[in-house]
Amino acid sequence: MSVADRKAREKEALKNLILKGAKKLFIEKGIEQTTIRNIADEIDYSIGTVYVYFKDKNAILHDLHSIGFQELGGYFQELFSVEDPMERLRKMGFMYIKFALENSEMYDLMFNLKAPMEFLENSDNENWDEGVTTFSLVKKTVEECINKGHFKGHNVEPLSFMVWSLVHGMCCLEIRQRTKGVKFTNPDTILFDGYNEYLKIIEKL
Amino acid sequence: MSVADRKAREKEALKNLILKGAKKLFIEKGIEQTTIRNIADEIDYSIGTVYVYFKDKNAILHDLHSIGFQELGGYFQELFSVEDPMERLRKMGFMYIKFALENSEMYDLMFNLKAPMEFLENSDNENWDEGVTTFSLVKKTVEECINKGHFKGHNVEPLSFMVWSLVHGMCCLEIRQRTKGVKFTNPDTILFDGYNEYLKIIEKL
DNA sequence: TAAAAAAATGAACGTTGTTCAAAAAAAATA
DNA sequence: TATTTTTTTTGAACAACGTTCATTTTTTTA
Numbered sequence: 494m495s496v497a498d499r500k501a502r503e504k505e506a507l508k509n510l511i512l513k514g515a516k517k518l519f520i521e522k523g524i525e526q527t528t529i530r531n532i533a534d535e536i537d538y539s540i541g542t543v544y545v546y547f548k549d550k551n552a553i554l555h556d557l558h559s560i561g562f563q564e565l566g567g568y569f570q571e572l573f574s575v576e577d578p579m580e581r582l583r584k585m586g587f588m589y590i591k592f593a594l595e596n597s598e599m600y601d602l603m604f605n606l607k608a609p610m611e612f613l614e615n616s617d618n619e620n621w622d623e624g625v626t627t628f629s630l631v632k633k634t635v636e637e638c639i640n641k642g643h644f645k646g647h648n649v650e651p652l653s654f655m656v657w658s659l660v661h662g663m664c665c666l667e668i669r670q671r672t673k674g675v676k677f678t679n680p681d682t683i684l685f686d687g688y689n690e691y692l693k694i695i696e697k698l
Numbered sequence: 699m700s701v702a703d704r705k706a707r708e709k710e711a712l713k714n715l716i717l718k719g720a721k722k723l724f725i726e727k728g729i730e731q732t733t734i735r736n737i738a739d740e741i742d743y744s745i746g747t748v749y750v751y752f753k754d755k756n757a758i759l760h761d762l763h764s765i766g767f768q769e770l771g772g773y774f775q776e777l778f779s780v781e782d783p784m785e786r787l788r789k790m791g792f793m794y795i796k797f798a799l800e801n802s803e804m805y806d807l808m809f810n811l812k813a814p815m816e817f818l819e820n821s822d823n824e825n826w827d828e829g830v831t832t833f834s835l836v837k838k839t840v841e842e843c844i845n846k847g848h849f850k851g852h853n854v855e856p857l858s859f860m861v862w863s864l865v866h867g868m869c870c871l872e873i874r875q876r877t878k879g880v881k882f883t884n885p886d887t888i889l890f891d892g893y894n895e896y897l898k899i900i901e902k903l
Numbered sequence: 904t905a906a907a908a909a910a911a912t913g914a915a916c917g918t919t920g921t922t923c924a925a926a927a928a929a930a931a932t933a
Numbered sequence: 934t935a936t937t938t939t940t941t942t943t944g945a946a947c948a949a950c951g952t953t954c955a956t957t958t959t960t961t962t963a
Binding site: 701733734735745746749754755 | 918919920921922923929930931
């Protein structure tokens with residue numbers, strides 16, 4: 494182990510410390526309400542140090558958005574043991590909503606905030622790898638459903654997009670306070686009630 | 699016509715001038731990129747004047763969000779002449795998407811940004827009247843569909859929410875650059891392709 | 904132990920939303 | 934019309950933000 498190796502490890506460790514501190518504050522008080530000064534304070538480093546390890550705030554947000562996708566991957570873990578693609582598709586949507594509700598700030602960052610996409614636009618690798626990978630999971634499952642005789646007359650990609658939009662739309666309206674606004678009869682269960690309507694529909698397809 | 703009347707008219711006029719200037723800049727360069735100073739400059743008034751007519755930036759955003767709903771109402775106008783509720787439901791979703799794509803910054807303000815909801819929380823009338831009214835339009839149409847024998851075994855409110863979420867989700871993913879990220883086969887038509895999959899589905903219900 | 908390299912710092916800059924005492928303009932009063 | 938009162942407008946000033954970078958501190962090398 495050379496000194497250079499150790500230095501590299503220490504750099505990595507501090508970078509993770511910054512991300513960990515940032516995530517804690519984001520969850521505690523919201524992303525918009527968290528400043529670079531807050532993050533520096535949280536981990537007992539100066540503002541300048543944060544900027545040594547991250548180009549700007551967008552870079553922090555992008556890295557945290559990637560961590561969010563890892564966490565969503567954790568939620569999706571149990572799906573791989575589900576053989577029946579229709580059952581898997583149903584559960585995938587359910588887990589997606591569950592993740593969004595239990596990690597709303599992270600979800601917002603992953604699927605709503607402009608920061609991660611702006612970071613990508615100004616980076617070498619313009620591809621949204623996390624999004625592509627996650628969406629291909631939906632596409633693959635929908636494709637298997639079609640191969641099993643479901644969704645006759647439908648196209649894989651647009652249908653997958655429709656499914657994604659459906660769950661994303663519900664989560665988005667909830668997180669951005671629009672469901673609260675329209676005062677549903679059962680506000681606490683409206684997301685799962687709405688999702689159930691979708692389940693009833695695809696049952697017949 | 700008393701002096702007080704004229705003063706009231708002038709106040710109203712200047713308020714509208716501020717909103718008009720704000721909207722112009724929002725559309726031109728985005729809401730986040732527009733500052734109060736920009737707005738004041740645009741209409742040749744000082745920063746202070748803007749704060750005489752609006753409590754804060756959220757108040758401007760909320761008023762503009764209301765104007766957005768009026769404009770969405772314009773898009774929905776032609777729906778009232780559609781007798782068949784199923785046909786009306788189909789067209790409503792289409793017009794919704796059309797509005798979102800043609801007025802993306804206003805759509806974002808109406809259905810995504812936190813500002814209008816934060817303004818409501820700090821105001822006397824906490825109700826999101828615009829959202830309630832618009833959503834009841836969907837509910838009413840879905841109810842008519844059910845009365846005509848469609849959507850057997852479904853519940854009006856959750857089903858309406860599902861439909862809203864579906865179109866909102868697509869618009870949201872598009873506006874917030876997530877569709878761009880996943881690189882669809884036909885990026886330019888994916889929203890309407892996705893919506894078509896939904897149309898195919900409800901056709902059978 | 905001294906010199907060189909790396910890491911951490913925080914004052915300072917330009918912007919932001921917002922405030923408010925002062926100035927300017929308009930209306931009311933004499 | 935001249936003067937006082939009221940209303941409207943102003944922009945300097947404030948605190949807080951993201952960001953930069955010359956300087957200081959710490960670590961490594963010689």
